[in-house]
Amino acid sequence: MMLYFAWVREAIGADQETLTPPPTVETVADLLDWLAARSPNHAAALADRTAIRVALDQDFAQADTPIGTAQEVAIFPPITGG
């Protein structure tokens, strides 16, 4: 399950998608590359990777973090709460 928040959600045009990446997608960076190729909206949303943050099963992940068995992958902009 992919979850999108804030302007990532708006740019992709969905708040969630159920997707199964191929086995070649091993890390967070791989996943973002694979997602960006899905549609022009995905490509636009993920164009600036410095503005993208990812959480795997609700824990922050880095570009080189393996996706592993994560069930919930969330993609969102840097946090602006508080």
Place this chain on the structure above:
Amino acid sequence: MMLYFAWVREAIGADQETLTPPPTVETVADLLDWLAARSPNHAAALADRTAIRVALDQDFAQADTPIGTAQEVAIFPPITGG
């Protein structure tokens, strides 16, 4: 006018005294020496000068601050408010 607070007040046994030091009393240190000689209570109250603080006309003063024309001299322990 001399004002005393907290345990300095209790040790001296007065919350204020109207005193006129001689012209040889120029600094705060001189004043404390002169006061300590007034009675055993004064001497006891002022025995440990590291535990004594002085204000001249409501501003903190140091041992070498000249008394000058100060009208109100307050003697008290280190502050413990807040």
Place this chain on the structure above:
Amino acid sequence: MQVRVQPEPFDTAAELAALSANRSDVGAIASFTGLVRADDGLTALTLEHYPGMTERQLAAIAAKAEARWPVLAGTVIHRHGRLVPGDAIVLVAIASPHRAAAFEACSFLMDWLKTKAPFWKAEEGPWGTRWVRAKATDDQAAQRW
């Protein structure tokens, strides 16, 4: 420590009073309230969050603070949804025996919350609606702990 994420307003007075009610070991309560400012004609702020992860991150940050400082009681409340200028967004309040611990734990929680709690702000105003960009100073503030 109590952690809440809610759309409803909160009662700062009641939250602070609860921290020291019926106990006599609290020497210090430090609190922080964040409010919506009407900067540049802002008319509303909408806070989106990531339900589940928010609570999880706030609980983790609270546990960190409790491990590091002598926290006797504490409350963290973060609102989501649409708020207008003057509305309170967030409350962090910490009761401790001593003042330095209360201040530090409170400040630590706010700094971490700014960089680890998944909230995003969208501002409404003369410009329409826009997403707030993260500040590098928030990351720096969190790094100092």
Place this chain on the structure above:
Amino acid sequence: MQVRVQPEPFDTAAELAALSANRSDVGAIASFTGLVRADDGLTALTLEHYPGMTERQLAAIAAKAEARWPVLAGTVIHRHGRLVPGDAIVLVAIASPHRAAAFEACSFLMDWLKTKAPFWKAEEGPWGTRWVRAKATDDQAAQRW
């Protein structure tokens, strides 16, 4: 900034609410409340102060904070007289556009108040009545500003 020295209790909730009432430029309110702890069986605390000098020193400290940080509104209240465990002794609350300024001004005021406002505490308990000794850590805390 408002500075008060009084024997009466104060209403923290009302004081905090007043700082942001009817305005929309306050983004942050940091507050500190100091309370009487029942350490080692303490039953009461009596605060003596130096009327005149206290107000003068608090006003000077408040002016320093205002010169150094963007303070939109602030309240400093220090009680004197006899207090019992759980009673609030002191309140410092600062409203600012931004969180770092609110925290720092509030912390600064507390540190300075601890070393510059002429108050003395006498503790009642199983030991009878004794004067509290000043802590070197308070001087150190004030020095860091």
